């Protein structure tokens with residue numbers, strides 16, 4: 001008997017392609033229906049999971065600025081690592097975010113299903129499966145993008161997870177193993193047939209890692225063949241790149257990662273919402289700093305804050321101050337340092353109205 005949650009029974013999802021006459025903001029503001037218990041993502045611009053960056057403090061800000069969907073940084077499915085500080089921190093749910101989504105990486109269907117079950121027991125409302133990570137330490141374990149070499153295993157994993165939980169399951173993948181193959185499209189279809197409700201595709205192959213430019217046109221075939229919604233990902237940093245990615249892929253929405261670093265307000269910009277003033281942005285940076293110290297505790301918070309403040313300073317056009325900040329060793333020093341630069345930063349923002357450059 002066919003599993004009732006699997007793709008065979010999905011109502012036909014009508015992809016909404018961005019129309020010539022429609023602005024990117026108009027398109028991205030439309031809710032994205034998910035064929036699972038009438039769920040809807042509140043808009044079509046999602047934040048990509050980035051381990052070590054898109055943690056609870058950052059996602060909290062991104063959600064406030066309008067991100068329509070976000071999943072946690074990847075959490076390993078290995079039960080022996082379930083209770084490490086890192087895994088626990090990545091599984092913390094943010095009460096205002098809907099749906100509460102966590103990403104799992106792994107290769108064994110039963111273990112992945114068990115992780116998904118535990119997560120939903122903790123209140124998780126959406127499970128995302130990582131079939132895209134090219135990192136050696138993940139691929140060595142035959143997980144992440146390594147699974148693109150074994151589409152049957154992807155089917156087995158998705159089917160096991162879908163059967164284990166009563167929440168939507170999505171996948172995040174790449175276009176293929178290399179630019180020449182279409183393993184990503186095959187994985188997306190296999191996942192859909194096994195019951196996945198959404199596909200995110202990064203327009204690079206496993207072999208590309210993060211090199212070269214993302215190719216959103218390589219995502220088009222998956223969009224053409226899928227009956228579930230698809231988000232395009234890779235090098236989307238502004239309106240123009242979002243429009244280009246949407247038009248060349250035909251995708252139903254966008255997911256952006258590095259383009260949001262140092263500027264969580266970019267979601268408001270994509271959605272055409274009111275943007276915070278420079279003074280308000282400065283206050284959000286201070287709030288973010290505070291949140292990192294309180295979420296991680298002082299030692300880890302001070303360390304993690306360095307990456308984020310570096311990204312903010314780069315966006316602000318004052319990267320030359322980063323070295324100073326890196327030397328600070330306490331929460332109090334970091335706060336005092338930032339506050340002492342307030343006037344200079346606002347002045348800099350006033351005379352340098354050009355948009356900050358994309359982070360590395």
Ligand SMILES: Cc1cc2nc3c(=O)[nH]c(=O)nc-3n(C[C@H](O)[C@H](O)[C@H](O)COP(=O)(O)O)c2cc1C
Pocket residue numbers: 048049050051052053072073074103130132133172202233234235236255256257258259
């Ligand atoms: C530092 C870093 C960490 C990442 N961690 C994850 C992760 O945990 N899970 C995942 O699916 N992708 C991860 N990615 C990939 C991103 O989600 C995204 O696919 C990629 O950065 C391309 O999108 P972008 O050009 O908008 O950044 C990571 C990327 C970076 C740069």
